[in-house]
Amino acid sequence: MTEKRNWPLWEIFVRSKNGLEHRHFGSLHAADAEMALENARDVYTRRNEGVSIWVVESKHITASNPVNNGEMFEPAKDKVYRHPTFYDLPDEVKHM
Amino acid sequence: MSEKDVKNLEEIFEARIARDEKIEPKDWMPEKYRQTHIRQISQHAHSEIIGMLPEGNWITRAPSLRRKAALLAKVQDEAGHGLYLYSACETLGISRDELYEQLHSGKAKYSSIFNYPTITWADMGAIGWLVDGAAIINQVPLCNTSFGPYARAMVRVCKEESFHQRQGYEIMLTLCRGTEEQKAMAQDALNRWWWPSLMMFGPTDAESVHTEQSMKWKLKRKSNDELRQQFIDQTVPQADLLGITIPDPDLKWNEEKGQYDFGEIDWDEFWQVVKGHGPCNKERMNARVNAWNNGEWVRDAAMAYAEKNEKRKVAKAS
Numbered sequence: 001m002t003e004k005r006n007w008p009l010w011e012i013f014v015r016s017k018n019g020l021e022h023r024h025f026g027s028l029h030a031a032d033a034e035m036a037l038e039n040a041r042d043v044y045t046r047r048n049e050g051v052s053i054w055v056v057e058s059k060h061i062t063a064s065n066p067v068n069n070g071e072m073f074e075p076a077k078d079k080v081y082r083h084p085t086f087y088d089l090p091d092e093v094k095h096m
Numbered sequence: 097m098s099e100k101d102v103k104n105l106e107e108i109f110e111a112r113i114a115r116d117e118k119i120e121p122k123d124w125m126p127e128k129y130r131q132t133h134i135r136q137i138s139q140h141a142h143s144e145i146i147g148m149l150p151e152g153n154w155i156t157r158a159p160s161l162r163r164k165a166a167l168l169a170k171v172q173d174e175a176g177h178g179l180y181l182y183s184a185c186e187t188l189g190i191s192r193d194e195l196y197e198q199l200h201s202g203k204a205k206y207s208s209i210f211n212y213p214t215i216t217w218a219d220m221g222a223i224g225w226l227v228d229g230a231a232i233i234n235q236v237p238l239c240n241t242s243f244g245p246y247a248r249a250m251v252r253v254c255k256e257e258s259f260h261q262r263q264g265y266e267i268m269l270t271l272c273r274g275t276e277e278q279k280a281m282a283q284d285a286l287n288r289w290w291w292p293s294l295m296m297f298g299p300t301d302a303e304s305v306h307t308e309q310s311m312k313w314k315l316k317r318k319s320n321d322e323l324r325q326q327f328i329d330q331t332v333p334q335a336d337l338l339g340i341t342i343p344d345p346d347l348k349w350n351e352e353k354g355q356y357d358f359g360e361i362d363w364d365e366f367w368q369v370v371k372g373h374g375p376c377n378k379e380r381m382n383a384r385v386n387a388w389n390n391g392e393w394v395r396d397a398a399m400a401y402a403e404k405n406e407k408r409k410v411a412k413a414s
Binding site: 004005006007009026027028029031032035042043046047063065066067 | 120122123124169172173176179180183184186191192193248249256395396398399401402403405406
């Protein structure tokens with residue numbers, strides 16, 4: 001006898017209409033990818049919320065840890081020269 | 097982590113909530129915040145799932161195809177709402193199996209309103225109108241609660257819930273415009289569901305043990321009594337429109353306060369039902385546990401099939 005396994009968790013991404021990106025809608029349990037797609041259809045698109053669904057088993061997602069947010073995101077904060085407002089131009093310059 | 101470090105983290109955490117920042121699952125949070133959220137979100141999820149039972153009772157006997165399709169859709173929504181909420185709860189580090197185990201063992205509670213029986217078709221009207229009406233009032237403020245996954249689930253739930261209340265009120269309206277007998281049926285349903293609906297907002301503020309902490313965490317934004325008053329004030333005119341009478345002789349408009357005064361709630365009844373002695377507590381729990389146990393072989397078969405397919409795929413690739 002092998003140890004009993006429960007249905008794994010899947011993350012669900014839905015494109016609400018063509019032209020928009022897939023967005024994370026939530027998660028659900030399913031035995032396999034096909035069932036995850038069918039369940040996602042029933043759980044997340046009962047009122048025409050989507051035209052396309054992606055399912056990814058949750059264990060395959062690598063996430064950053066908020067504890068490391070400092071070294072992860074702070075370096076961007078002092079690089080104001082990446083923003084257009086950093087550059088001083090006279091008001092007479094139009095369309096720039 | 098030293099005690100001082102924890103205290104420091106707690107202060108930063110409380111400040112974030114005070115600034116209306118959202119808390120996400122991987123963020124540090126006090127253990128009490130985690131436990132309180134697991135308790136409340138799972139209780140909410142269980143209520144959705146158990147809430148399917150009293151209405152499921154009438155799907156096969158709905159009076160028309162239109163009513164049947166609507167009721168079926170409503171019950172399906174409740175399954176969906178349960179799933180959104182279980183998923184939100186699982187992000188706090190508790191498994192779905194543990195959550196079910198807590199429900200089945202009686203450790204976790206669900207809303208007491210679902211321990212009342214649905215004996216006539218008019219109950220489908222009264223539940224949609226009153227029970228879903230009360231649920232909406234309870235849930236709308238939660239769309240802004242501090243825990244991100246809960247708030248996001250509530251936004252979806254609230255969007256879908258409004259059809260539930262409207263279909264219920266429409267059932268009541270149809271009965272009240274029908275024969276004397278049909279109108280009497282609507283009145284009888286209101287008589288039975290009114291007081292339990294008021295109890296859905298929980299004990300009075302003076303008796304409520306969790307209110308203060310929950311307010312601080314924005315898990316609650318208005319007190320039980322405030323929400324109950326809001327429900328009464330908006331529901332009385334709707335009963336007038338139906339032409340049926342709310343079963344409370346003390347109910348009257350208070351000009352000075354600009355709200356309705358109402359009679360004493362029977363809190364003994366409330367606590368009896370919470371403690372498991374309501375008319376249907378045993379029946380609901382049996383139905384739920386049986387559904388879970390009798391479905392075990394299906395869940396196992398699906399998993400075995402998935403594993404077999406996975407092995408075949410690996411064998412082909414190698």
